[in-house]
Amino acid sequence: MQKNTILALSLLGSQLINAQQQNLVKYVNPLIGTEKMGHTFPGATVPFGAVQLSPETDSIPYAVNHKYNPRVYDYCAGYRYEDSTITGFSHTHFNGTGHSDLGDFLIMPTVGKLQLNPGTAKNPESGYRSRFSHSTEKVEAGYYKVKLDDYNVIAEMTASNRVGFHQYTFPKSDQSHIVFDLNAGIYNYDDKNTWTYVRVVNDTLVTGYRQTRGWARNRTVYFAMTFSKPFKNYGQKNEDGQVDYKGFWRKWNQDQNFPLIEGKNIKMYFDFATNQDEKVKIKFAISPVSQSNALENLNAEIPHWNFEQVKEEAKQNWNKELNRIQIKASEDHKTNFYTAMYHAFINPTTYMDVNGQYKGLDQEVHQxxxxxxxxxxxxxxxxxxxxxxxxxxxxxxxxxxxxxxMKHYDQNPIKMLPIxxxxxxxxxxxxxxxxxxxxxxxxxxxxxxxxxxxxxxxxxxxxxxxxxxxxxxxxxxxxxxxxxxxxxxxxxxxxxxxxxxxxxxxxxxxxxxxxxxxxxxxxxxxxxxDSSIGFMRPKLADGSFKKEFDPLSTHGQGFIEGNTWNYSFFVPQDPIALMNIMGGKKSFTKKLDDLFSMHLPDEYFADTEDITREGIIGGYVHGNEPAHHVAYLYNWAGQPWKTQEKIRTILDMQYKPTPDGLGGNDDTGQMSAWYIFSALGFYSVQQGADEYAIGSPLVDHAVLNLENGKQFEIEVKNQSKKNVYIQKIELNGKKYSSFNLKHQDIVNGGKIVFYMGEKPKK
Amino acid sequence: MQKNTILALSLLGSQLINAQQQNLVKYVNPLIGTEKMGHTFPGATVPFGAVQLSPETDSIPYAVNHKYNPRVYDYCAGYRYEDSTITGFSHTHFNGTGHSDLGDFLIMPTVGKLQLNPGTAKNPESGYRSRFSHSTEKVEAGYYKVKLDDYNVIAEMTASNRVGFHQYTFPKSDQSHIVFDLNAGIYNYDDKNTWTYVRVVNDTLVTGYRQTRGWARNRTVYFAMTFSKPFKNYGQKNEDGQVDYKGFWRKWNQDQNFPLIEGKNIKMYFDFATNQDEKVKIKFAISPVSQSNALENLNAEIPHWNFEQVKEEAKQNWNKELNRIQIKASEDHKTNFYTAMYHAFINPTTYMDVNGQYKGLDQEVHQxxxxxxxxxxxxxxxxxxxxxxxxxxxxxxxxxxxxxxMKHYDQNPIKMLPIxxxxxxxxxxxxxxxxxxxxxxxxxxxxxxxxxxxxxxxxxxxxxxxxxxxxxxxxxxxxxxxxxxxxxxxxxxxxxxxxxxxxxxxxxxxxxxxxxxxxxxxxxxxxxxDSSIGFMRPKLADGSFKKEFDPLSTHGQGFIEGNTWNYSFFVPQDPIALMNIMGGKKSFTKKLDDLFSMHLPDEYFADTEDITREGIIGGYVHGNEPAHHVAYLYNWAGQPWKTQEKIRTILDMQYKPTPDGLGGNDDTGQMSAWYIFSALGFYSVQQGADEYAIGSPLVDHAVLNLENGKQFEIEVKNQSKKNVYIQKIELNGKKYSSFNLKHQDIVNGGKIVFYMGEKPKK
The missing domain is CATH 1.20.1050.60 (alpha-1,2-mannosidase)
Structure with a gap:
């Protein structure tokens, strides 16, 4: 390198450092949280992308004949690691929710006899689903691959913001099919589809939409789907039977190749003859506004058929976002951290076409x-x-x-911000x-x-x-x-x-x-x-507290997703006042200690929603959110070392680099964001204050690459699984004695150094 | 008048004559065809307008629990003159169809106890409907008025192209209501509404849409409705019950005044306190595209609350269109003629917003x-x-x-022009x-x-x-x-x-x-x-004629809306060849004579659709269309006097200036157009030829004011009920011996004179 080049580079300062991207996507494991209650999905998406193209392993209806089925929530993300069959790949998924919806536009490649129902897991031959093995899965940020054993088809998928890109490698067959099930979906019930509409524009282009009354009462997703190879034939089956496009008049004598299809419960197929290892690719774009916008999205985002290029772009897209925080830590911690970053950057999702149009809460198209x-x-x-x-x-x-x-507010005749x-x-x-x-x-x-x-x-x-x-x-x-x-x-x-x-x-x-x-x-x-019992407690209209009250129970006690043990600490705006009302420091810290050390009997766990048994530490429920700030409250009681200890315990117990590694629903990234903050050594206890509570950093080093071009560096000296206690803090070279970190000190750039030790610094 | 003014006027020529509009709306009686099988509606519309605001007297569901109800067709137009109660006023109606749909957005003013179901005709108190009497009706082109006896409310309505204008004169009451039933409609069945959506924007503005799977499988009409006076309260009842906007979560403790309402079967009400004779006015705009377009239509077309002005504009709009043909004839004939003109100018309807947007067959918005x-x-x-x-x-x-x-064709993936x-x-x-x-x-x-x-x-x-x-x-x-x-x-x-x-x-x-x-x-x-029987007859695949065959029957014989007696003459492209194949002139004319003179037994009439007993002359069915050209076929057989005689018979028998005056469905103006042509003395037998067949003019005089500024004048000398036979024709002053009138001779302007007499000119 020539001297003047070196000079130029050093002058570039922080921008240069920002540009030094590390390969961080390798630490992302999208399978984390797909087992038990994490409700994450393993499929392909880009940061905040509109499309989440991911396998479905089954579907439990919300209700059949209006009879509610509580198991519906098992399939919030469509995929469960425990399962052994895949029903197909659909384009929209929530990340880690406890309620559900979506699962739009299921596509499944099959070979042999055409079947248009998914069949059952116990008897996969009864439908289009296929057995699969985790050993053939390759799951990366922006890429998912699996072998569909029953059909000997390799399924691969990647995505851009608004386009899912499928690549299916078929065996030689005259009976290769792409099944397109518009009736499949997550949180389905008898009557979820309001309407579906499909136009077969030509032998490689299909457009249409699906309108559902699911959790969202009135949701329409438009699509445009192109095939890399013309299909030989196509057809449909309207399970509803009552109405289809041929109408009451039955004027057409063909069941196949009829290009305009409407109804409530439509299932389609597209037939191909394939050579051995022939790839059939599908680009599938969605839009909140129209079929033509979906097609515009498709052509704007992926105007070619190079699957590898899109896969690489998705990967680089993720890498760029992950590099906003560069850490040094053990490999497992890096996996946890960057998978948390990955999960934190999935929701909210883009809801706007490339031309800037979107559908508002008023069901109107806006620019x-x-x-x-x-x-x-x-x-x-x-x-x-x-x-x-x-x-x-x-x-x-x-x-x-x-x-x-704010647009939601403006478009809302109720004039209310979103809930x-x-x-x-x-x-x-x-x-x-x-x-x-x-x-x-x-x-x-x-x-x-x-x-x-x-x-x-x-x-x-x-x-x-x-x-x-x-x-x-x-x-x-x-x-x-x-x-x-x-x-x-x-x-x-x-x-x-x-x-x-x-x-x-x-x-x-x-x-x-x-x-x-x-x-x-x-x-x-x-x-x-209620100071008589030392807990938050339901109060009646007459001012008296409700008599029947069980502090261990979650349901029917006046709370949601948390019992009073967890909720009684929900005064993040004024922990000192809470401490005082609870009897002062000693009494307050004892109650916190009890929370983390008590035993929650099984019968009480059973009515705690959305979490696993491992999602609980004593009576502290990390798998749900109400107590997410609670471990940090020791800071206010003058016992920051207990915060440090608890935080590290939670980080260790609740986040593992395995499919069952999450102790509860990821909750569209909240669980992951808790991890990221806490692993960096601080947390937002009081949203609306300009500071953060300091905990115990898990990383050895971190750099926050900020959008203003500045960097905030976190150095953690002598950190280890044992050395969880902060001995000393220096901020920008000066000793820092507060356990609150100012927001401005972060965004102005600078460096904080934590000195860790194995003994609490009391 | 000064001399130079006279000179200027005479120089203006034909333009001046065009400008001399006569008051022709006074001859329009929208009640014609509302009784028996005419299926016309009496309400307010403008020429080719998108809105047809008209009373509904009842509603027969297409089917209940999928069991077809043949009486559904009685209510194709929503209103039947025979009925004595009105359920409300809705905004979209076909004119004279034999199939049906529409009836969107029913509005009904009521007083007293709020009821949200229409109730029954036998027991009007059981619902929101009201008794009415024809004696209080005032029915004009672009204006409808009636007294709702049960509520002592005067209902008036008029319209612009895309906006219905209601004016309700209430008695004094603290319990005056406007019922807004989104579940009501024509050709309804159990599950017709796909979805309805309503936003109460403020206390005078409401927007939303209704999506139906009726005869049209997928039809959405958007609306914007404004009230002249703020409502006190409003509310809704979702008969479906399963889903409403408050959702599964029931977060709101109010049933009234909740401004965002969704569901399948929504009925709303708006409450007012009214003084004696206080008028509550509603402007109700529709759009095929969006709520905002509906609002734009509303503000563009009727930016004020002057009901009389809109009524007058609607009247002038009609008058302008009616003046395209100015006739001299008896009062009854004028009523028939201009009501036919009125009915001919209702369908097709405008399907485009003031900003030029419309929804295409591809369900996309187009400009x-x-x-x-x-x-x-x-x-x-x-x-x-x-x-x-x-x-x-x-x-x-x-x-x-x-x-x-052509747009329908372009937007149609089937690539087919409309049927x-x-x-x-x-x-x-x-x-x-x-x-x-x-x-x-x-x-x-x-x-x-x-x-x-x-x-x-x-x-x-x-x-x-x-x-x-x-x-x-x-x-x-x-x-x-x-x-x-x-x-x-x-x-x-x-x-x-x-x-x-x-x-x-x-x-x-x-x-x-x-x-x-x-x-x-x-x-x-x-x-x-089949020359062996002298009739058109179904032929089997093997080339033989179907054995079981009944020439009198309409159903199951290979025809639709006509038996072979009527359909055997359906060779308008080559009457000469038909005549020859039928055995020559004599045999052909005898068959025509038999058609008009035979007796069709009751059992055969019963399976003839959409017509009244009076809609038949012999075996000739004028109430359906297949034989509409048949009376003119005598011209080809050298017996034009029989054409003249039959035409006058049909004009007399099938068109009367009374509610039961039409012998069959008006069929979106076809029956009326037949009248207009035939009353003028000619008819389009061969669409695609540049000439018309001459019949027997009913008018005494007519001027066709053409868009090219020219006029074609028809003078009929010595015409009377008896003098139906043409003795002589002069075109532009010269004797005219053909019984075909050239299209160019009309559009180039000119004058034809018919000399009539009481004896056939053989």
């Missing part, structure tokens, strides 16, 4: 100007750590997500109104680049919807009478915290009247605290 | 450039006289209709492929201003769809084996005629290879003629 529209907002989960993480390392996307939420929203629908799932919290977090940290006052106004309006989930009573009485609402306590606690975040944003914007109102509301948590 | 997109093509009916009539007096619209049909199409759907109803005929008619007459060769290509492709309704056999064998197709004979006869029209267009475009092919095909009618 996005100067932002990317996102959907899949599981906000009860993600306001805690995922969006705060984005606020640091994905601020552009976090801004666009908030703008998407749980996907695909232009509001699902009203879980308690609280946490969109206000992540918006406040962005306002307070100064990262929101939209109209902050308008966003705060939307938060205020949302927080005053008196007819929603007891908000009126909450405002009037300071709590929600237990008679009126099944989750009266979790709602009150979460509203109070959300109100505190609104107050912080108001303060930042110097709107002190708003601040006063909401800071007062933020104290409402006190109204559900 | 119309340089044409108005139309829908509601009942082509088996309308190719005969309605489109030929348009080709003379509405050539601009007829061009746009053909362009709309029976409405609202971006193909219904495949009836026999033949008659879109080719009306396109050929426009090409041959030189009025089509699009790409004629491209249009001819579409005709050729359509006529070669081997898998449709026996076309393959028809091409190969020259007929359709009766085993294969229930309407094998009518299909063969109609294909043969349609092919002749294609040949004529090909000749005009000098594509003689196409001409040769299709002129040969046009002789295929001969293959179904």
């Amino acid at each position: 996005a100007k100067d932002f990317t529209n996102y959907t899949t907002f599981s906000l009860w989960d993600t306001y805690r750590a995922l969006h705060p993480l984005f606020n640091i390392i994905q601020p552009t996307r976090n801004n666009d997500m908030i703008k998407s939420m 749980w929203s996907h695909y232009a629908n509001e699902n009203w799932c879980m308690s609280g109104y946490h969109s206000v919290t992540l918006i406040a977090d962005a306002i307070v940290k100064g990262t929101y680049n939209g109209d902050a006052n308008k966003a705060l106004d939307a938060c205020i309006v949302t927080a005053n919807k008196r007819d929603y989930e007891g908000i009126g009573d909450y405002i009037d009485k300071g709590y929600i009478p237990a008679e009126k609402n099944g989750t009266s306590v979790s709602n009150t606690l979460e509203y109070a915290f959300d109100d505190w975040s609104i107050a912080q944003a108001a303060k930042k914007l110097n709107r002190m009247d708003v601040y006063e109102t909401f800071i007062k509301r933020s104290e409402n948590w006190k109204n559900n605290y | 119309a450039k340089d044409f108005t997109n139309y829908t509601t093509f009942s082509l088996w009916d309308t190719y005969r006289a309605l489109h030929p009539l348009f080709n003379i007096i509405q050539p601009t619209r007829n061009n746009d209709m053909i362009k709309s049909m 029976w199409s409405h609202y971006a759907n193909e219904n495949w109803c009836m026999s033949g492929y008659h879109s080719v005929t009306l396109i050929a008619d426009a090409i041959v007459k030189g009025t089509y201003n699009g790409d004629a060769n491209k249009a001819l290509d579409a005709c050729i492709v359509t006529a070669n769809k081997r898998d449709y309704e026996g076309i393959g056999d028809y091409i190969d064998k020259g007929y359709i084996p009766a085993e294969k197709n229930g309407t094998s004979v009518s299909n063969t006869l109609e294909y043969a005629f349609d092919d002749w029209s294609i040949a004529q267009a090909a000749k005009k475009l000098n594509r003689m290879d196409v001409y040769e092919t299709f002129i040969k095909r046009s002789e295929n009618w001969k293959n179904n003629y």
Whole structure:
């Protein structure tokens, strides 16, 4: 290298370092969380991509003849590692949810006798499904491969943002088929399809749409599908039978090759003759708006048939995002960390075509100007750590997500920010109104680049919807009478915290009247605290506490996804006040100790949702979110070493580099974001404060490559499985004695050094 | 008047005469055809308007639990003059069809106890319906008024193209309601609604859509509705119960005033307090594309609340169209004539928003450039006289209709011109492929201003769809084996005629290879003629005629809507050849005479569809279309006086200025167009020829005000009920001895004089 080149490079400074991308995708294992309750999917997607092209191993209907089937949630992600057959590959999946939907447009290559039903796992020959073995799977970020044993077909898939790319290597056969099942799906029930529509435009291009009333009551996904090779024949079977495009008049005497197909329950097939090892490729684009937009997406994103190129681009796309945080750690920790990064960067998903059009909550087509529209907002989960993480390392996307939420608000005749929203629908799932919290977090940290006052106004309006989930009573009485609402306590606690975040944003914007109102509301948590038992407890309209109450139970006690042992600590806005009300430091820390050390009897575990037995530490439930901040509360009680110890215990026990490695649903990245924060040594306890609580870093070293071009470096000296206790901290070369890390100290760039030891530093 | 003014006026010539509009709307009686089988609707619409705002008197479901109910067709138009209750006013109606659909968005004003079901005619108190009396009805072109006796509410309605304007005059009440039933509709069945969606934007604006799987398998109509006065409260009832917008989570504790409503079977209400005689007005716009387009339509077409102004504009709009033909005749004849003009100008309907967007057959949104997109093509009916009539007096619209049909073709993956199409759907109803005929008619007459060769290509492709309704056999064998197709004979006869029209267009475009092919095909009618019985007859695949055959019966004999007595004359392309094959002039005319004089026993009438007993003259069925040209065939047999006599008989017997005045379905204007032509003295027997057959004019005088600024004048001397026989004809002052009138002689302007007498001029 010539001297002047070296000079030039050194002058480039941090940009150069940003450019030094490491090969991090090799640490991503998308199979983590596919076993037991993780509800992750193993298939191909790109960061925040609209398409998640992934295998389905079975499908449990939500209900048959309106009889609810609780096992439906086993298949939230379509794929379960425990299974031994694959029914096909579909294009849309949530990452790690506890509720479900999607699974649109299932494609399955088959050979031999044509079958249009999936058949059963016990008897795979009864349908189009195939046996498979994990030994033939190759699962990478942006790439999935498996051998379909029953057909001797190698299935490979990759994706761009809006296009799934299939590559099927067939044996020699005159009876090779692509089955296209528009009736298959996740969270299906008798009548889930509202309508499906297919146009066979020519012998390589098919377009159409699927409209469903699933969890989202009214969801339409349009598609355009191209084949690399013309099909010989095609046909359909409308299981509904009542209505198809040939109509009441039955004018056509052909069942095959009829190019316009409509109905509720359509299954199609496309026939090919294939040579040995012949590859049949399919590009499958989706759109929220139209068939023509789907086709435009397809041609814009993948205008060729080079599967390897798309696979490589997907990989580089992931690598670029993963390099936002570069760590040094053991191989297993790197796998956990970068798989967590991978899972954190799947949802929310792009919900906009390449031309900027998207469907709004008003079911109208809108044109996005100067932002990317996102959907899949599981906000009860993600306001805690995922969006705060984005606020640091994905601020552009976090801004666009908030703008998407503001569009939701504008398009919503109810004028309410999203609660749980996907695909232009509001699902009203879980308690609280946490969109206000992540918006406040962005306002307070100064990262929101939209109209902050308008966003705060939307938060205020949302927080005053008196007819929603007891908000009126909450405002009037300071709590929600237990008679009126099944989750009266979790709602009150979460509203109070959300109100505190609104107050912080108001303060930042110097709107002190708003601040006063909401800071007062933020104290409402006190109204559900029963000092006689030392727990949060449902309160009746007459002001008395509900008599029958079981602190160990999750159901029917006024909470959701957590018992009062977990929820009683849900006052992140004021841990000191909580400590005081609980009897002071000693009493408070004892209660925290008890939480982590108690035994939760099996009968109580059984009614704890969405987690595995391993998802519990004592009575602390990490597999659900309400207590995600709790281990950090020791900091406020002057026992940070217990935070450090608990954090490392949770990191070790709840995250493993194996398919069953997650102790509960990944919850669209919240569990993963908790891991990323905590592994780096800090966590967002108070969304809406401009600081983070320090825990115990798991990494040996980390660099956060920020979008502003700056870097924040984390060095962890003497870190080991035993050396989990912080002995000393230096920030930018100076001793740092606080257990809070300022947001500005991160985004301004700099370096923090943790000195670790095996003994608590009391 | 000053001299120079007189001079200027006389120089203006024909333009001046065009401008001298007469008050012709006073002769329109929309009640004609509302009784018995006319299937016309009495409500408010403008010429070719998208909205037909009209009362519903009941609704018979197509089927309940999949059991077909033949009475469904009684309510094709929603209103039956025989009924004594009104269930409400909805916004879309076919004019005079024999199949049905539509009836979208029923609105009903009520007072007192809120009811959300229509109740029964026997017990009107059981629902929201009201008794009414014809004595309170005022029914005009573009205006409908009635008193709803049970509520003491005066209901008035008018319309612009895309907006229905309601005006309800209420009594004093604190319990005045507007019921909005999204589940009501025409041709309903258990599961007709695919989805409905409503947004209450504010206390005067509501938007949404209704998606149905009715006769059209997949039809969506969007709406925007504004109230002149804010409602106090609103609410909904989802009869489905399974899914509503509050969702599985039931987060909202309000049933009223929840602004986002979705489900399959939604019924809404809006509450008002009204003073005595207070008017509550509603403007209700529809769109094929979106809610925002509906709102744009609303604001563009009626930006004010002046009901009288819109009513007056609708009237002037009608008057302008009616003045395209100005006649002198008796008052009754004028009523028949201008009501026929009114009915002829309802369908096809505008299917495009003010911004030019429409939904195509591909279910995608398209932008119309340089044409108005139309829908509601009942082509088996309308190719005969309605489109030929348009080709003379509405050539601009007829061009746009053909362009709309060409878009249908382009958007159709089947690549076929429409058969029976409405609202971006193909219904495949009836026999033949008659879109080719009306396109050929426009090409041959030189009025089509699009790409004629491209249009001819579409005709050729359509006529070669081997898998449709026996076309393959028809091409190969020259007929359709009766085993294969229930309407094998009518299909063969109609294909043969349609092919002749294609040949004529090909000749005009000098594509003689196409001409040769299709002129040969046009002789295929001969293959179904059984000379042993002298009738068209189903033929089996082996070439023998079907043994069991009843010439009087309509059903199961190989025909649709006509027995062989009527269909055997269906060779309009070559009456001479038909005459010869039937044994020459004498034998042919005797058969015609027998047709008009025979007695059709009751049991045979019973299986003749869509007509009244009065719709038959002998065995001639005027209430259906296949024989509409037959009375004119005497001209070819050298007995024009019999044509003259029969035409006048039909005009007298089949068209009366009373609610029961139509002898069969108006068939989207075909019956009316037959009247208009025949009353003027000529008729389009051969669509695709550049001439018309002369009959016997009913009018005393007529002026056709053509779009090219020219006028064609018809003077009928000595005409009377007895003087139906033409004694002499003069064209432009010269004696005219042909019984064919050239199209060019009409459009070039000029004058024809008929001299009538009471004796046949043999």
